[in-house]
Amino acid sequence: MDHYPALKHLHLTLVTLSVAGFVLRWLAVLRGAAWPLQRGWRIGTAALDTLLLASGAALWVLLGLHPVHQPWLGVKLLWLLGYIVCGSLALKRAPTPGGKRLAGLAALSCVALMAATALTHHPMPWSAS
Numbered sequence: 001m002d003h004y005p006a007l008k009h010l011h012l013t014l015v016t017l018s019v020a021g022f023v024l025r026w027l028a029v030l031r032g033a034a035w036p037l038q039r040g041w042r043i044g045t046a047a048l049d050t051l052l053l054a055s056g057a058a059l060w061v062l063l064g065l066h067p068v069h070q071p072w073l074g075v076k077l078l079w080l081l082g083y084i085v086c087g088s089l090a091l092k093r094a095p096t097p098g099g100k101r102l103a104g105l106a107a108l109s110c111v112a113l114m115a116a117t118a119l120t121h122h123p124m125p126w127s128a129s
C-alpha cells in the first residue's frame with residue numbers, strides 16, 4: 001500500500017493530460033486543422049492513454065479490486081469504452097462537423113461519469129448518497 005498515494009497521483013496526472021490532449025485535438029479538428037490526425041500526435045496520445053490504462057489497472061491490483069465484485073469499477077470500464085468510441089468519432093470517424101461536435105461532447109460526458117464513478121465508488125454516481 002506504500003505506493004498507493006504516488007500511483008493515484010500518477011493516475012490523476014495521466015487523466016488530466018489525456019483529457020487535455022483530447023480536448024485540444026478535438027477543438028482543432030472542429031476548426032479544420034490537419035495536425036491532430038498526424039502520426040506523431042496519434043502515437044503520442046495513444047502512448048499516454050496506454051499509460052493511463054496501466055496506472056488504473058495497477059491501482060486496481062494494488063487495492064485488490066475486481067470489476068465484477070466492485071460494480072463501480074466494471075461500470076467505469078464501460079464508460080471508458082464509451083470515451084474511446086465517442087473520442088474516435090469526434091476526431092475522425094463522424095462524417096460531419098456537427099457529428100464530431102456531438103461525439104466530442106458525449107466523450108467528455110463519459111469522462112465526467114468515470115470521474116464521478118471513481119470518486120463515489122458507485123456505479124450510478126447520481127444516486128450515491
Ligand code: HEM
Binds near residue numbers: 059
Ligand atoms: C479518462 C479516464 C479516467 C478517469 C477520468 C478516471 C478518474 C479517476 C479519479 C478521479 C480517481 C480518484 C478517486 C479518488 O480520489 O478516490 C480514480 C481512481 C481510480 N481509477 Fe481511474 N480514471 C480513469 C481511467 C481509469 C482506468 C482505465 C482504470 C482501470 C483500468 C481506472 C481505475 C481506477 C482505480 C482502481 C482507482 C482507485 C480508486 C480508489 O482509490 O479507491 N481508472 N480514477
